[in-house]
Amino acid sequence: GQFADPGILPDSPFYSLKKAFEVVELLFTLDPVAKAGKHMKFSGLRLAEAAEMAKQGRMGHFDLLMADYENELAQAGRQADETTKSDKKEQVYLTVMAATIGHVQTLEIVRAQVPAPAALKIAEAEQRSLNGNLNALSSLSRINPALANQVYEEESQLIGGGSDNSGGQQQGNQSNQSRLANQTSPAEGSQFQCPMNLSFVPGEPGPIASLSWL
DSSP states (O other), X not given: OXXXXXXXXXXXXXXXXXXXXXXXXXXXXXXXXXXXXXXXXXXXXXXXXXXXXXXXXXOTTXXXXXXXXXXXXXXXXXXXXXXXXXXXXHXXXXXXXXXXXXXXXHHHHHHTTSOHHHHHHHHHHHHHHHHHHHHHHHHHHHHOHHXXXXXXXXXXXXXXXXXXXXXXXXXXXXXXXXXXXXXXXXXXXXOOOOOEEEOOOTTOOSOSEEEOOO
16 A cells, blocks of 8 residues: 655645645535545645655654644544534544545555654554544444444454555445445444554554554
């Protein structure tokens, strides 16, 4: 798996123009699910920019990019508040989860390709991606615990099993559509918890984190 070409990087004088076009694109996107998708697209760009600069040893803008990344995740999740339809809310959360799991898998590969100091920063980015994923998963569990449990089990296999990211976002989107089509009603009184265990060795490939039950 790999990120898309990041294009213009933050140390370019044209970077502010790139960000301005993103704002315009969001303004013309009214559907909350589509807008969540745009925010996740831009979050992926922030990671792609960070990864490219890390490979080049240019870490000056890394923390700002991570702040922008987390802001895009938050804005994507907030799109669920823009609709009263539970199926739309679910689609928003699934959109965030599909993208962030793809981010984690790709960052694992990037982490093994950069020097140790940059790898530590990439590890931080992985943790932010996982936090965004778990926040969306927790929100989904409040409206559909059964679906949240299903997604949790699938993601545990992806992260814990160290599977590759071939097909990446397209596979994630197809899987989300399948979940929505085949979801079951949440069991009465059911509860969901999604703690996270972290481990990291700089420069080593493999998962930085895994999902596990309490």
